[in-house]
Structure formats: structure tokens, C-alpha cells
Amino acid sequence: MxxxxxxxxxxxxxxxxxxxxxxxxxxxxxxxxxxxxxxxxxxxxxxxxxxxxxxxxxxxxxxxxxxxxxxxxxxxxxxxxxxxxxxxxxxxxxxxxxxxSPYSVAEHTIALILTLNRKTHRAYNLVKEGNFSLNGLLGFDLHNKTVGLIGLGKIGLCTARILKGFGCRVLGYDIAEPKEAASIGIEFTTPDDLYAQSDIVSLHCPLTPGTYHIINPDSIKKMKKGVMLINTSRGALIDTKAVIEGLKHEHISYLGLDVYEEESDLFFEDLSNKVIQDDVFMRLLSFNNVLITGHQAFFxxxxxxxxxxxxxxxxxxxxxxxxxxxxxxxx
Missing domain, CATH: 3.40.50.720 (NAD(P)-binding Rossmann-like Domain)
Known part of the structure; x- marks a missing residue:
């Protein structure tokens, strides 16, 4: 062969x-x-x-x-x-x-949440420059926070188990409730209720015609002001321009992405010596509350x-x- x-x-x-x-x-x-x-x-x-x-x-x-x-x-x-x-x-x-390895993606999801929350990426750079001030590095306890998971396949369930270990309340939605959900402690609910109650929303579903741009202006409006949004699944689950508007109006306070809907021209290549032509992606990078990794969750x-x-x-x-x-x- x-x-x-x-x-x-x-x-x-x-x-x-x-x-x-x-x-x-x-x-x-x-x-x-x-x-x-x-x-x-x-x-x-x-x-x-x-x-x-x-x-x-x-x-x-x-x-x-x-x-x-x-x-x-x-x-x-x-x-x-x-x-x-x-x-x-x-x-x-x-x-x-x-x-x-559902653990690889689930653990990277948690890494994005913790890094955005405790701003360890920013603290690392400050300390390297001899700046030990804590100004701008305030985070929050994950304990007792509500996290909503869209998609409860192997990765979603693995993420839920880790979050329960932090003491989070975990809400979940999928097209069908998996039998393991209740034993893990996931509260199965509707997307609208999940958006309304969650401090953190994390995406773990495949890209299908039904999930394309599942995060859009309407769904963002239903989320809590100050929500953290995480996507380690597929880039086109998110309407990027709608998310940028959410960031600009401070409805979304944290955004963690390992995927991007136009990533095929960017990710997995060294473009450090080139001018990136994607203006939407560069706008995302301009926010100090956005953390992007280059599709490495599986890695x-x-x-x-x-x-x-x-x-x-x-x-x-x-x-x-x-x-x-x-x-x-x-x-």
C-alpha cells in the first residue's frame, strides 16, 4: 500500500x-x-x-x-x-x-481559561522586564463560577470533569444528552439558558450547517455582560466580526481561540517575516483581552x-x- x-x-x-x-x-x-x-x-x-x-x-x-x-x-x-x-x-x-486524545484539547481549553483569567502571559512579560507590579493582573476564582459547554462529546465531557474539579457549576447542551452527563454533574439545558447563566462559554461541537456561526450577534446578546468565550473546536462556529463587536462594546471581556474561521491561510506556517493580510485576524490581535493559539490544542x-x-x-x-x-x- x-x-x-x-x-x-x-x-x-x-x-x-x-x-x-x-x-x-x-x-x-x-x-x-x-x-x-x-x-x-x-x-x-x-x-x-x-x-x-x-x-x-x-x-x-x-x-x-x-x-x-x-x-x-x-x-x-x-x-x-x-x-x-x-x-x-x-x-x-x-x-x-x-x-x-480528548484530554489534549480539554486541557488546552483549561489552559486558555486560566491564562486569560490570571493573565499569566502578561505577567511573564512584565517580570522579564523587571516589572513586578500587580496592576492590570486581577483575576477571579474559578470556584463557584458557571461554565457552559456547547457540545458534550468526548472532549466536552473531559472538559466538564476538569471544571468540576475546580468547583465550577457546569451547564451543557448538545443535540442529545449523553448518559454520562448526570454522573459527571453536568446540568443539561437549552442554549438560551446556557448563554444567560454562564460566566464562561466554551465550544466543543463539530462544524455542521446547523452549528455554523452558532456564536453570532443574537447569541452574544443572550450572554452575560463580561462573559469569557473559548473556542478549541472549529473556527467557523464563531462569527468573528460579531465577536469583535462584542469585544469593542465590552459585552465579551475575554476571548480564547485555538481556531479561526479563515485559519487555512495562517496556521501551521511561520509567517513572522511576512505582512499578514487578514485584517479581521489582525483586529483580534489588537485586543489585550484576546488570547490566540495556532490550532495547537491537539498537539x-x-x-x-x-x-x-x-x-x-x-x-x-x-x-x-x-x-x-x-x-x-x-x-
Whole structure:
């Protein structure tokens, strides 16, 4: 089985090469993202392995099909970046990694909350300059605060457990209440009630037509004044321009993002010597109560090892014509 990787970084090579010792696939790593022009490089390969920011439209899929690719292996959980209908029509199967380490994303969520609250990033820079003043560093106790979680999958539930350990009241909403919610101590409620009661709102849901811009002018109006908003899930869950208005009018007092709806042109690359052309993103960076990380919540050794092993097992199952338990089909 021959597998070509797009958007591959050094850490991808490290973990996939180690995991591949068990499988023995022929692997080629490309730093270039998957585009219609780079898809021709898949000639002679059975499988194309892609990441969350590879945009896989019908054009890319057609070109991959022309080169003989029969399987798209997503090395991520999200799949909003691929045209599943076009893949199905072309006879290309699609698999993903539905869960790799919920702890990695949940713990990064807590890191964003704590950093924004206690302003440790600002304190670090002040102390480096010999400034030990506490002015501007006032935080609040998480204990007894109400945190609302939108999305109660594995990551949402893991986040809830950590928050309960801090002594938080945890509200939750999803399309269906998971059976574990009550035992964890999550109060299942409606989105409107969650917005109205939560001091912190954190997003943990997939991007679907129903969740696109779930955070918008209307939902922001329903939130408490001074709310903290966290997103470690998918960038387009948030209407960025609406959030900027919320920050400007001080309705939102804290914003923590690990994802951004136009991140495909920014994240995972070193742009430190370039002028960033995204004016909306640069406006976000201008707020001193906004903390942005570059889609690193998943980035732990545990998660990368799991991603590599599950991805290669998906490919092995495809090779052996077994049931693809992690296959995504067009609904």
C-alpha cells in the first residue's frame, strides 16, 4: 500500500514513521498542501493522507481519482473540509480519526481559561522586564463560577470533569444528552439558558450547517455582560466580526481561540517575516483581552501517536477490504 501525505510537518514524519514500523506501507511526505495542482503528485499512490486545513473540493477529488487514489485518510477528527458527496460519486472512500486524545484539547481549553483569567502571559512579560507590579493582573476564582459547554462529546465531557474539579457549576447542551452527563454533574439545558447563566462559554461541537456561526450577534446578546468565550473546536462556529463587536462594546471581556474561521491561510506556517493580510485576524490581535493559539490544542505526543496509529490502521483495514469503522459517508 502506497500512501502520500500532504501538509506534512516534521512531527508528522516522526510519529507516522514510528507507527508505520508495524504496517510497512510505502510513505511519501509532502510539505505542500493538497490543491488541484499538487494532487497530480499522488500518481502511483493508493491513499492520500490529508490534514484539517487541506481543502478537498470536487476538483481536488477528481484529480486524485485520475491518479488512482481510492482512499482519503484524514489524520484529524473534523471533516468539514472535504466534499463527501463528490468523493462518493467518484468512488473514493473517506476515513478519519474520530477520537485521539480528548484530554489534549480539554486541557488546552483549561489552559486558555486560566491564562486569560490570571493573565499569566502578561505577567511573564512584565517580570522579564523587571516589572513586578500587580496592576492590570486581577483575576477571579474559578470556584463557584458557571461554565457552559456547547457540545458534550468526548472532549466536552473531559472538559466538564476538569471544571468540576475546580468547583465550577457546569451547564451543557448538545443535540442529545449523553448518559454520562448526570454522573459527571453536568446540568443539561437549552442554549438560551446556557448563554444567560454562564460566566464562561466554551465550544466543543463539530462544524455542521446547523452549528455554523452558532456564536453570532443574537447569541452574544443572550450572554452575560463580561462573559469569557473559548473556542478549541472549529473556527467557523464563531462569527468573528460579531465577536469583535462584542469585544469593542465590552459585552465579551475575554476571548480564547485555538481556531479561526479563515485559519487555512495562517496556521501551521511561520509567517513572522511576512505582512499578514487578514485584517479581521489582525483586529483580534489588537485586543489585550484576546488570547490566540495556532490550532495547537491537539498537539501532544499522546495525541500524535494515537493519530498515527489510528490513521494507519484505517488504511490497513482498507487494504484488507475490512469494514471501515471510521469511514465517513455522505448523509
Amino acid at each position: 502506497r500512501v502520500i501525505f500532504f501538509s506534512a510537518k516534521a512531527y508528522d514524519q516522526q510519529f507516522f514513521n514510528a507507527a508505520n514500523e508495524k504496517f510497512g506501507f510505502t510513505i511519501k511526505f509532502l510539505e505542500a498542501p493538497l490543491t488541484k495542482s499538487t494532487a497530480v503528485l499522488a500518481k502511483g499512490y493508493n491513499v492520500a493522507c490529508v490534514f484539517v486545513n487541506d481543502l478537498i473540493s470536487a476538483d481536488e477529488l477528481q484529480e486524485l481519482a485520475n491518479q488512482g487514489v481510492g482512499l482519503i485518510a484524514l489524520r484529524c477528527a473534523g471533516y468539514n473540509n472535504i466534499d463527501l458527496k463528490a468523493a462518493q460519486e467518484l468512488g473514493i472512500k473517506v476515513v478519519r480519526v474520530p477520537a485521539y 501532544t505526543s499522546n495525541a500524535l501517536q494515537n493519530i498515527a496509529e489510528i490513521t494507519l490502521q484505517n488504511i490497513e483495514d482498507y487494504k484488507n477490504k475490512l469494514e471501515l469503522k471510521n469511514e465517513i459517508v455522505c448523509s
